[in-house]
Amino acid sequence: MTPAATTAPATELTVLDPRDGSLVGTVPAATEEEVRAAVAAARAAARDWAWTAPEERGKALRAAADRLAEHAQELAELNARETGKPVEESLGGVMAGVGTLHQYAELGPVHRGHSLRGSILAADWTVPEPRGVVLALTPWNDPVAVAAGLLGAAIVTGNTVLHKPSERCPHVGARLGEILAEALPAGVLTTVSGGAAVGAQLTAHPDVDVLAHVGSTATGEAIARAGVESGAHVIRENGGNDALVVDDDVDPAWAAEQAAIGAFANVGQICVAVERIYVHRAVAEPFLAALAEEARRRNAEGGLAPLVDELMREEVHRQVAESVAQGAVVVEGAEVPAGPGAHYPATVLRECAPGMTVMREETFGPVAPVQVVDSFGEGLRLAAADRYGLAATVLTGRIAHAQLAVAELPVGTLKVNNVFGGAPGGAAQPRRASGAGFGYGPELLDEMTQVKVVHVEMPPARG
Known part of the structure; x- marks a missing residue:
């Protein structure tokens, strides 16, 4: 993903509607003084919120979720204007965020430690405690749903939160913060708007205890370095270059439908989008x-x-053009359309090879690059030979091949026969350049807390 184009002067963020280039509006960027004040307010509120009963924190988060549901249409329309995502799809993302907040409102109060076996006359157990001040840096491609996960898990476990939404959707981020904060005590959730400079000031602040980031790999790596210097706990889900491997025993029309869903959904602007395809030669032409x-x-x-x-x-077009110059063949698309807006067509490339740009880098656009392979094993080998490790999909009717994929693909999530399959509450650990730590599901509650081991035993009897 590339840096945002929406920063005007450093003092404000200007957003244009990607559908037609019209002005959406401007949002003031936080000054250095405002950033320091936001961190101080979060730190000041941290102890009281940490000492609030988990059940009360769950009730507050549930109320925030209900408020979000009341404003879902407003946020969906605003999201469509800022990012171009259709209103119905944007509404689905908002409602997914509502569901996530409700999920954490239920899970948080029952998040527990463990008892330990020691001496028969002693008691040992672990206590999960909030880490303190969490900085959540969230992306623009599904801004409400992703933010709801990080914010919900952090808040319900007793942390206070600073939220810096992407500079590409500052209106959505600011309004989301207003809606949620109305259901929470002062200082528990603070939204800080700004671009890279604001993000860098926040990530380097010594009073921030957790850096939770969803976004580009380059930004994630800079955040990880900041965490090493400050001692903050780092959670990051970054870019992916997810592979799809198509076996020779599947229906090629169905496999093509799966590939199209994976590559073209949300115009390819999904971290776990299909970014490169390896298809068995036996089904390559019909596929x-x-x-x-x-x-x-x-x-x-x-x-x-x-x-x-x-x-x-x-x-996106630069990557496509470079790959065509390197020998890829355009089957469909690959032309920048005339007229206003930031449209790009669904694009299919064949004769792709490992060294080509679209096979090496996360394109984050509606591009399906295809390389033909002579065996399922070759497809797995090529899929594994990548610096990213977010997710991958295999389409096969052979259980042995599915098990081989589980064993050999170094990714956090492997999907078999469904490019976007997965149970509710699922979580995974990205690998390599794709990040580290659990970013979703019940395990995110563990990321947002730290464990204290307690040992209690009786003193010796007095003489």
């Missing part, structure tokens, strides 16, 4: 024909929604 038809259908039905801004479109 490519069906995938091209999937792309043509999406391009003909009014086209895809726009990318988040023109800078992102330029980056």
Whole structure:
């Protein structure tokens, strides 16, 4: 993902509607003094919130979720204006955020420690305690749903939170903060708007105890370095270059449908989007024909929604053009359309090879690059040979091949026969350049707390 194009002077964030280039508005960026004041307020509120009964914290988070539901349509429409994501899809993201907050409101009060076996006349147990002040840095591609996970888990476990939303959707971030904060005590949740400079000041602050980031790998690596220097606990889910491996025993039309969903959903602006495809030679031609038809259908039905801004479109097209220059063949798309906005067509490339840009880097656009392989094992080997380790998908009817994929693919999440499959509450640990730590599910409560071991025994009897 590329840096945002929406920072005007350092004092404000200006956002243009990616659908037509019209002005959405400007949001003031926090000054250095305002950042320091926000951290101080979060620190001042930390002890009282940590000492609040878990049940009361759960009730407050539940009330915040209900308020979010009341304003769901407002946020969805605002999200559509800032990022170009269609209103119905944006509404789905907001409601997913509501569900996540309700989930953590239930899980938080029952988050518990463990008893330990020691002496028969002693008691030993562990106590999970809030870490303190959590900084949540969240992305623009699903701004409410992602933020709800980090904010909900942090708040319900007794932490106070500083939230810096992406500079690409500052209006959504600011309004989300207003809505949620109305249900919480002062200082528990503070929204800080700004670009890279504000983020750097926050991540380097010595009074921040947790750095929780979802976004680009380059930013995540800088945050990890800041955490080493400050001693803050770091949780990060960063970029992915997720592979799809297609076996020779599956229906090629169905496999193409799965590939199209994975590569083109949300215009490819999903961390776990399908970024590179390895298809068995035995089904390659019918698969490519069906995938091209999937792309043509999406391009003909009014086209895809726009990318988040023109800078992102330029980056996507740069990767496509470089790969074509390196020998990839365009099957569909790959042309920047005329007219206003940041639109880009669903694109299919064939004759791709490992060294090409679209196979090495996270494109974050509606691009499906395809490499033909001679065996399922070759597909797995190529899928594994990557610096990222977020997720991968295999399509196969052979249980032995599915088990081989589980053993050999170094990723946090492996999906078999469904590119976006997964149970509610699922969590994973990204690997390599894709990050570290649990970013979702019940395990995120563990990330937001630290464990104290307690040992109690009777003193010796007095003489």
